[in-house]
Amino acid sequence: MAKPAKKSEETAAPPVSEILKEPAEIKYAHELEALRQNEKDEVPAAWKLSPRSVLAYIVGTKKPLTATINGAQVEVPITRKFFGDDTIVERSIVTLASERALLLVGDPGTGKSWLSEHLAAAISGCSTLTIQGTAGTTEEQIKYSWNIARIIAEGPKPENMIASPCMISMRKGAIFRFEEITRCVGDVQDALVSICSDKAIAVPELPGDAMVFAKPGFNIIATANARDQGVNELSAALKRRFNYVHIPVVADQKTEVEIVRTRSKELLERYKIAARVEEPVLKLLATVFREMRNGVTAEGVNVQKPSTTLSTAEAIGVALDAAIHSRYFGSGVVGADSIGRNLVGSIVKEDLDDVKVLKEYLSLVAKKRGEGDAQWKAFYEAAISAIK
Structure with a gap:
């Protein structure tokens, strides 16, 4: 029997120490685990932590938490990640606990992406299901695309589909992050309308007009620079499906x-x-x-x-x-x-x-x-x- 091929060094995931910028869920893994072990509140469906613990993770706690990490009981300090008004974080968490999507709006450099990343890490345990909005972003990048070579050879099949980060989030019941949404043209933005409303993506290429439905826990966090609001302003239909949270420049x-x-x-x-x-x-x-x-x-x-x-x-x-x-x-x-x-x-x-x-x-x-x-x-x- 032939031995399985070894994974090449080029395709193997690098050790954490070789990652230039670790995702929040990796860098702050001990803090997230400590909060999970000390959880006392009800946790919403598919969330990793309760809303109260998500808030504690982002704004920090006065005292460290006792937790078992790598088999040893240690004191884990929960550091502050977002230095703005705590009510901004509370409103964001409340929005994500509902069916409405969240839009973080503010001037460049006010911490919109930083807050978005930590919210996704605390709620879903994954902050990397994201796309960066640009003038070249297409609807396929939001929904799905196809492996063209396999489509030609085999026709449209589920295994020949290339799922977008949004579709992966829906299947996993996780948070999907859409950075700089106003940089995308209106037609591309409106691809989110049906996703926000129906919590599903239709795939007409498959037999029977297949649908991909979102699992509990799925939601969307989008960010937009206040100075870019006039570039590609959201349609009225899309605005109704987002709860706006404005992040001001630091006050003091x-x-x-x-x-x-x-x-x-x-x-x-x-x-x-x-x-x-x-x-x-x-x-x-x-x-x-x-x-x-x-x-x-x-x-x-x-x-x-x-x-x-x-x-x-x-x-x-x-x-x-x-x-x-x-x-x-x-x-x-x-x-x-x-x-x-x-x-x-x-x-x-x-x-x-x-x-x-x-x-x-x-x-x-x-x-x-x-x-x-x-x-x-x-x-x-x-x-x-x-x-x-």
């Missing part, structure tokens, strides 16, 4: 500093960069972003707003770039000068007039503060030098 500086600190630390650990952004530097970065975003400084001075969305995600990017630059091309210490040197690329993008906006802020605000503060002076000099 303390929370924004905490987000930048947490996410930049995670990213530096992922890239194995031995650098850290200290608290005073984080506060300076958050102050610059907040004042330029709002168009007014703490002293009440009005400044121009750049055309770029100065989101918290952009601030995280600046902190990360500054840390990497300091590690490889500097002293290894992330100072205000590192922030100033790496800030320009986040503010000046498509519109070159934003150079004038940044220069105005540096001249009116940063330079003046630098007269009595060494950090602001270092920031001002590095940022001005980078512009020139």
Whole structure:
């Protein structure tokens, strides 16, 4: 009897340690397991955790949970994943517990995809059943396609069908994620109307007009940038089938500093960069972003707003770039000068007039503060030098 062929190294799944970005259900597996073991509430059909435990997973708990992990009893801290208003998470969970789909709307970088991923991980145990909406997204990518070679040889059969992530979600009773839905044309978006209403996909190519029905637990989380709402706005029929949850830009500086600190630390650990952004530097970065975003400084001075969305995600990017630059091309210490040197690329993008906006802020605000503060002076000099 012939021995089965060994799986080649090219097709074998890589070990977790070799994955650049682990899905939430893998990275936070211990937290999800601890919540499951400590579950005390009723769990909806096909959900992995109760709504209360899903909320605890996303917003964190004050005390660690005791759980048995790998045969040993340990204390597992449940960290905070989403730093916005907790009621936003609650409304999202309530929506997903019903038959209505969820649409997360907000400016770029407000954490829509981040929240979507963690909701799917906690509810379904799988956050990877997703498609990225683009101008080239087709209806087949939402529903299903066919293996053309096998269709020609054998005709349409269920085994010759290539199921989309949406169809797989329906069969498994899991959450399907649709990123940037407004980037897709209207005809493609409307492919979701029947899926949201009937919870089924018709396959007319198969004998008897076969249908694929969704199992309990299936639902849809879509995201849309507020600045893209006019690109391909959802039809009235599709809007009725979604519950809108708007995610605002972070309201206070303390929370924004905490987000930048947490996410930049995670990213530096992922890239194995031995650098850290200290608290005073984080506060300076958050102050610059907040004042330029709002168009007014703490002293009440009005400044121009750049055309770029100065989101918290952009601030995280600046902190990360500054840390990497300091590690490889500097002293290894992330100072205000590192922030100033790496800030320009986040503010000046498509519109070159934003150079004038940044220069105005540096001249009116940063330079003046630098007269009595060494950090602001270092920031001002590095940022001005980078512009020139």
